[in-house]
Amino acid sequence: MILTVIYIFTSCEKTQNVNTEIELELSADGPFFQGGNSFMVDLEPDFSKIFEEKTITSQDIKKINIKKAIVSFNAEDSVNFEGFTSASLQLVSDNIPMQSIAVLNPITSSSNTIELTVSNEVDLTDFFKQESFTVLLDLDFKDDDYKDQMILTLKMDLAIEHKI
Amino acid sequence: MNTKFKLMKNLKITLLFAFASLFSFGLFAQDEADLLIGVWEPSHGKAKVKIEKIGSKYYGKIVWLKEPNDPETGKPKVDKNNTDESMRSTPLRGYRILKDFEYTDKKTWTEGTIYDPENGSTYSSTIKMKDENTLDIRGYIGVSALGRTDVWKRLQMPSKKK
Numbered sequence: 001m002i003l004t005v006i007y008i009f010t011s012c013e014k015t016q017n018v019n020t021e022i023e024l025e026l027s028a029d030g031p032f033f034q035g036g037n038s039f040m041v042d043l044e045p046d047f048s049k050i051f052e053e054k055t056i057t058s059q060d061i062k063k064i065n066i067k068k069a070i071v072s073f074n075a076e077d078s079v080n081f082e083g084f085t086s087a088s089l090q091l092v093s094d095n096i097p098m099q100s101i102a103v104l105n106p107i108t109s110s111s112n113t114i115e116l117t118v119s120n121e122v123d124l125t126d127f128f129k130q131e132s133f134t135v136l137l138d139l140d141f142k143d144d145d146y147k148d149q150m151i152l153t154l155k156m157d158l159a160i161e162h163k164i
Numbered sequence: 165m166n167t168k169f170k171l172m173k174n175l176k177i178t179l180l181f182a183f184a185s186l187f188s189f190g191l192f193a194q195d196e197a198d199l200l201i202g203v204w205e206p207s208h209g210k211a212k213v214k215i216e217k218i219g220s221k222y223y224g225k226i227v228w229l230k231e232p233n234d235p236e237t238g239k240p241k242v243d244k245n246n247t248d249e250s251m252r253s254t255p256l257r258g259y260r261i262l263k264d265f266e267y268t269d270k271k272t273w274t275e276g277t278i279y280d281p282e283n284g285s286t287y288s289s290t291i292k293m294k295d296e297n298t299l300d301i302r303g304y305i306g307v308s309a310l311g312r313t314d315v316w317k318r319l320q321m322p323s324k325k326k
Contacts, residue, residue: 035227036258040218086255094220097277098263105242105253120250134219138258 015062018160020050026137026152032145036138039152044132050160060163064124068157069102071137072113079150082110085140089116089154093133096126124158197267199293203227204316206301212319215262222273224262232257245284256281262301265291278303287311 026039047056069089073079086105092098101124102116127133137154200222203214212228234241243254265276271293278289278301287303288311294300297318304311 036225086258088254088258090260092218092221098223098260100251100254103251103254105255117250117253119248121248136218140255140258 014164015161016164018050018162019067020158020160022156022158024135024154024156026135026154027149029149030145030147032141032147032150034141034144036140039137039139039150041135041154042132043135045128045130051162056162058129061125061128061160062163063159063161064128065120065159066101066118066122066124066156067159068155069116069118070113070155071116072153072155074151074153075112077112077151080110080112081107081114083142083145085142087114087116087140088138090136090138091124091127091133092136093127093130095130099124099127193267193269196271197222197273199271199296200265200267200273200291200299203319204299205319207315213261213316220266222262222265222267222276223260225260226257229257241281243281243284245281247284262289262291265289 022043024041024043026041028037028039045058047058047061071087071089073081084107086107087103088100088105089102090098090100099122100119101122102118104114104116107114135154137152139152198217200215201217203212204224205212210230211226213224214227215222215224217223229241232240234244241256242252243256243259244252246252246254259279259281261279261281263277263279265273267273273291276289276291277286279286280303287305288308289301289303290308292300292302294315299316299318300313301316302308302311302313
């Protein structure tokens with residue numbers, strides 16, 4: 001994880017901004033039919049891995065925005081995004097409403113990596129205050145694919161504002 | 165001694181029966197909740213929506229559109245009326261217009277929302293199953309009494325060719 005610390009002081013309370021990257025592995029079981037197929041992973045937020053000061057907890061978080069979302073197939077899988085038309089990324093929790101956070105439509109890349117357009121408005125704080133939530137990526141397949149399973153890597157750059 | 169043994173045995177059988185009954189009731193409730201899963205068609209016939217379960221909640225995504233392409237662009241329809249401009253390229257086919265429904269009881273699902281891509285508005289929503297092939301989906305703002313109900317019918321998706 002790469003940490004970059006930027007100091008910002010507000011008039012009401014002192015806060016700090018931290019940029020961090022989260023890397024996740026999402027999977028889906030086949031067979032995959034033409035159209036949308038969902039890749040998922042459960043995420044249990046662990047702020048001790050993000051912040052050097054271990055006293056910072058989820059209660060100190062004021063805001064989390066997504067800055068970048070990059071999805072890739074492993075190079076050794078010999079799969080690229082030529083066979084896909086669109087991708088949309090959502091967060092799902094039993095306790096809070098589903099939230100769409102990034103999309104790429106159309107997919108024009110023929111490489112094994114794509115970068116999604118992230119939402120400028122959505123605040124992910126409530127999700128990261130849960131014990132766990134699900135990261136859901138819907139990929140639209142151009143054709144049927146009868147693989148047993150497919151695995152993707154998702155890298156998300158997050159901007160976290162927290163109280164100090 | 166024999167009496168005590170018989171009492172203990174009867175108690176164990178009673179507890180086992182009670183546990184089995186509770187377990188069966190839980191499974192029955194879960195079976196009822198999952199009746200919502202499937203493909204449904206709204207009354208306007210412009211779309212077909214597949215309802216599935218993610219986690220403990222139910223979501224419905226558009227899997228078919230009567231008019232899949234935007235007549236202005238000639239390209240597949242996207243969520244052009246979304247209030248979040250950065251998300252307006254989201255394709256409508258595959259879009260989850262029903263979100264976060266939770267089963268309560270008596271074939272009713274609540275706490276959900278329904279999204280209307282024609283105007284970018286999201287409404288609170290409840291679903292009641294009238295029969296196994298018919299849903300009343302009510303969308304409202306604030307008070308359920310001030311909303312509108314639409315009747316959806318269950319479809320059988322054609323089997324995928326291999």
